[in-house]
Amino acid sequence: MRAKPALSLVVPCYNEASGLASFWARAGDALDALGLPAEAVFVDDGSRDATLAVLSALAARDPRVRVVSLSRNFGKEVALAAGLDHASGDAVVPIDADLQHPPELLSELVAKWREGHDVVIALRRDRATDPAARRIASDLFHRLFSRVSAVPVPPGAGDFRLMARPVVEALRAMPERIRYMKGMYAWVGFRTTNVEYDVEERAAGNSRYGLVKLWRLALDGVVSFSSLPLRLSSILGALFALVALAYGGWLVIRTILHGADVPGYASLMVVVLFLGGVQLLSLGVIGEYLGRVYDEVKARPLYVVRTRVGFPPETGN
Ligand code: UDP
Ligand code: MG
DSSP states (O other), rough: HHHHHHHEEEESSSSSSHHHHHHHHHHHHHHHHHHSSSEEEEEEOSOOHHHHHHHHHHHHTTTEEEEEESSSOOHHHHHHHHHHOOOOOSEEEEEETTOOOOOGGGGHOOOOOOOOOEEEEEEEEEEOTHHHHHHHHHHHHHHHHHHHSSSSOOOEEEEEEEEEHHHHHHHTTTTOOSHHHEEEEHOOSEEEEEEEEOOOOSSOOOOOOEEEEHHHHHHHHHHHHHHHHHHHHHHHHHHHHHHHHHHHHHHHHHHHHHHOOOHHHHHHHHHHHHHHHHHHHHHHHHHHHHHHHHHHTTTTOSOOOOEESSSSTTTOO
8 A cells, every 4th residue: 555645746748758767866866855655647748759668667666656648749738737637645746857847946845835835836036048039038928917817927937836735626626628827826826935946957858848839828828817808909999990980970071071082092091901900900819719719618628648657546537
């Protein structure tokens, strides 16, 4: 019989084969140092390299290692959800597999949890390891997100944090398919505190987040936590309709007083093109929401599990 873990790590892995051994060497030591019954739930997010083989080998050697392998790449947010579903600890800590989140911080996180906090966020002190362009874009996005969303997200907060069981259950009860975790963490609330840490260079390989993936994430974030863009497009629409009405009235009066004149093609063209542009923009905004509504109403399962390794036989869903 294994003791019920007090602490679960959740580690999303996408093509991390080259770095996993050194990750587990450090994370395993950090868990040993805590002296708590612990487990690590690795989620293989449809990796195309030897990640699953490496993880299975780890699981064969260390009973604390559990592996959930997804049927394809679902993205980190969904991989995290799968990990939360499979973690049984009283507290759960999502942590990156690339050692950018120092496992040694666990002792501080656990200490704050013991003091009675439900959420302990590990805030990154600075983003010196990120390329400048990404840093600027991410700052801009963060500012925008804080403006438009109803829930504040502390700057520097990522997925690296400790969450007590009730927090995990609250997150698991959120059924949305489009998961912007940063917003969801903030939305559930709970008694929250922070500790700080320095980000390290990625231990192996490159960031799994290209520009397109980041853009999609940002858009998901704004659209799932704010309807401001929708409201903005209707306000814009109303504004232009009013202006158009006034301009139309003025044109009619001028024609009555001065007779018709053919020139005016330019102004007509400008107005038509401008309004066309605004309409397309608004349609686009509506489309962004509609597409997400469609994804949600289909109510597909969030992820599909291909295999599980290292779990007690009664686990399953
Ligand atoms: N990751 C994942 N699925 C993906 C992309 C990333 O599970 O589709 C994992 C990845 O293996 C790593 C963590 O998410 O453990 C963070 O990814 P990465 O280091 O590429 O992101 P960054 O640190 O650049 O934000
Ligand atoms: Mg990283």
